[in-house]
Amino acid sequence: MPTISRIHAREVLDSRGDPTVEVEIHCSSGAMGRAIVPAGASTGRAEARELRDGDPARYDGRGVLAAVANVNDQIAPALLGFDPCRQSELDQRLCQLDGTPDKSRLGANALLGVSLAAAHAAAAAGGLPLFRHLNDLWRQAGTTGGAPADATFDKDMAPRLPMPMTNMISGGLHAGGNLDFQDFLIMPVGAVSYSVGLEWIVRIHRRLGRLLTEAGFEGRLVGDEGGYGPRLPDNRQAAAFLVTAIEAAGLRPLDDVTIALDVASSHFFDGSHYRLRAEGPVRPDSDPVRLDSDQLIDRLQALVDEFPITLIEDGLAEDDWDGWRRLTSRLGGRVRLVGDDLLATNPDRVRRAIESGVANSVLVKLNQIGTLSETLQTMRLARTAGYGCIVSARSGETEDVTIADLAVATAAEFIKIGSIQRSERLAKYNRLLAIEEHLATCAD
Ligand code: PGA
Ligand code: ZN
DSSP states (O other), X not given: OOOEEEEEEEEXXXXXXXXXXXXXXXXXXXXXXXXXXXXXXXXXXXXXXXXXXXXXTTGXXXXXXXXXXXXXXXXXXXXXXXXXXXXXXXXXXXXXXXXXXXXXXXXXXXXXXXXXXXXXXXXXXXXXXXXXXXXXXXXXXXXXXXXOOOHHHHHHTSOOOOEEEEEEEEOGGGSSSSOSXXXXXXXXXXXXXXXXXXXXXXXXXXXXXXXXXXXXXXXXXXXXXXXXXXXXXXXHHHHHHHHHHHHHTTOOBTTTBEEXXXXXXXXXXXXXXXEESSSSSOOTTSOOEEEOHHHHHHHHHHHHHHSXXXXXXXXXXXXXXXXXXXXXXXXXXXXXXXXXXXXXXXXXXXXXXXXXXXXXXXEEOHHHHOSXXXXXXXXXXXXXXXXXXXEEOOSBOOSOOXXXXXXXXTTOSEEXXXXXXXXXXXXXXXXXXXXXXXXXXXXX
């Protein structure tokens, strides 16, 4: 049995140059695991709280030395001698040590760093690729309290490559353009494999850059997640450019490649209305258009009618549950309706959505809930209710590739990593290429 002999955290930087927490866990056998925590910009209110120092003299207050100290001084002594393979007990211990519902005392960034480093250490101790170890945990999450595993269960729970859902055009809080919607993405749904889908994505991304430049828009500089950030006149135009780029790449919109939107609407919801800037001709001095939930649903439906859109994330705001119910009954049969800010990878919120007929898919971000076990529990709950799962990166990322292994381990339908620019994104796309090769050639 491997036992934890040392836990050490340090402050490192993420893709925006913001400090974040890195954790190493060493076992007495010599096995070691390491993880780095990501960070969001368009964070939801229901997310677990990351701890930031708030000292304006360092990194504009965004330092994480307190979270690092919490790992080194409070968490490490409590977990020495622990078996890192016992992930759910370890995560329960982390939650007990923190003692708050939103993990704000020790910091969700402190807790998640330890939780994920433990999984890496356990995989290393067992000589397993991380996705195999995570798949074992996923199977355990599926059998706890349930029926014993049978052949169908085994097939359902087998590791599988996800389809990428890739950012092409960025707006909202992620880019300097004027688009209200945060991401315009593509999904190579007709590709026979992950690697073929990835080649299509790169081809479309290149064609899109050229098309934007030729039309006089910014087609080179990229936003936080690597998507282009052109100042297009409205959200509709962004979808239209995607269709043209898919065709320019020699592919068929809808059959080969579909479009997804991350509306991220919580960020332009004022409590009663949605305030959209980029609807109609751009007039920098003009007031935003104010729409109520039903009017925004009408606009979304019009986009779905006009374009090959098969997925909409956060079409309505995180607390607009009544609107979400109407959105789901209007469009839930036609497109995947994904809750990000709405569900916050939180089992309680996912349960409420299932019970009230809201959304049909869950965006999964480990740092929204703060431990690996709770993330698996949320995914399990979603899967059992027939909801889809999309494992997602954050806009602030690092070279850590854990989510690639998580998506494969849980056979998530899609993975959302950002665009195919910037190495913190490519590290994950490349990890999936390695796993695809591994699954094709290795029996373990
Ligand atoms: P975030 O954005 O990481 O800034 O929250 C990603 C998303 O909204 O899906
Ligand atoms: Zn989102």
